[in-house]
Amino acid sequence: MNQFKFYKTRTFQELIIFVAMFVLTMLHEWMKMDTLMDLVKGLIFFSLLYGQAQLHRRLLFPLFLAKRHKAYFFLFVISTLIVSAILMVLDYYWIAPEIFGNGESLIKGMLYHFVLCIISTFTILSIFLVRQYSSALQKRNEAQLLLSEINLKFMHAQLNPHFFFNMFNNLYAVSLTDPGRTPNLILKLSALMRYQLESGTKDQVSIPDELQFIDNYIAMEQERVGKRCKIEYLIEDEVRALRSYTIAPLILITLVENAFKHSVTATRDWFVHIKVRAVDGRLYLYIENSMPDQNLTTPSTGIGLVNIRERLKMLYDGKYELSATSDAEIFRTRLFIQLNALAHG
Structure with missing residues (x-):
């Protein structure tokens, strides 16, 4: 039966989240994707956004939870600027050069990619936090259920000797009279x-x-x-x-x-x-x-x-x-x- 539980694995769940977020993020671009290369460009662009979110989730967010706020915000800004710059370079030279050819300023483009990185990071992070909370809640419920079952068995085990104790007392009384x-x-x-x-x-x-x-x-x-x-x-x-x-x-x-x-x-x-x-x-x-x-x-x-x-x-x-x-x-x-x-x- 274990082969049918692959959908519960973390790898499969993260793959589903990746695909779903890719579809939602690139939804407004689907009509413009006429070739396989357009799809590849979109996939690479989103993968960088997703990688930024995963970097934040696995390396930076623990700093925030540990109350190392200064280090968290510093590294968050630096990593976001780096990924934003990479995305803008890709857009400028390969993915969408026509946008900058129409007079789009580099500063405005950088700001757009910076904000896009922030939004995608916290959106994807929120999904994982909700999933993590749900998983923790399920484990806690399972632990409570297991504890309840243990308590029930313990009470049942208590009841048996208690009952027999009274029965043997009754038997002893009758044996005398x-x-x-x-x-x-x-x-x-x-x-x-x-x-x-x-x-x-x-x-x-x-x-x-x-x-x-x-x-x-x-x-x-x-x-x-x-x-x-x-x-x-x-x-x-x-x-x-x-x-x-x-x-x-x-x-x-x-x-x-x-x-x-x-x-x-x-x-x-x-x-x-x-x-x-x-x-x-x-x-x-x-x-x-x-x-x-x-x-x-x-x-x-x-x-x-x-x-x-x-x-x-x-x-x-x-x-x-x-x-x-x-x-x-x-x-x-x-x-x-x-x-x-x-x-x-």
């Missing part, structure tokens, strides 16, 4: 871990796959908490049918996990209500859970919510809304995501 249920929970945890590892290499996963992962997680939580927590889990049928839509993996599970982790109460009804629906290519997640008793609150690393907010901002900037509100008894989480709207991937 009801050892007979431990083997079944280990199998469910194995399925969760398999999905975690497989999705970790993907930018997007299908909606049914992500929902199946949440199904398994909630089933494992149901095994752990038994009848102590009232769990309501509703996924509308049209959501499970969204096979042509994708979502960033492990976006939803963090909110579901937090609902179970931070809802434990012994003084009121312990509940977790989860509803997932889809409307016009948008996925909506509604979660309500009981406010926890202070003495039963599970210590939190804080990684989960920080992680998901950062991932949502990077992946779905302007295409999502996440809100969390609470009162004395209920904590409410609302999330909507515009599906298939990943900024990366």
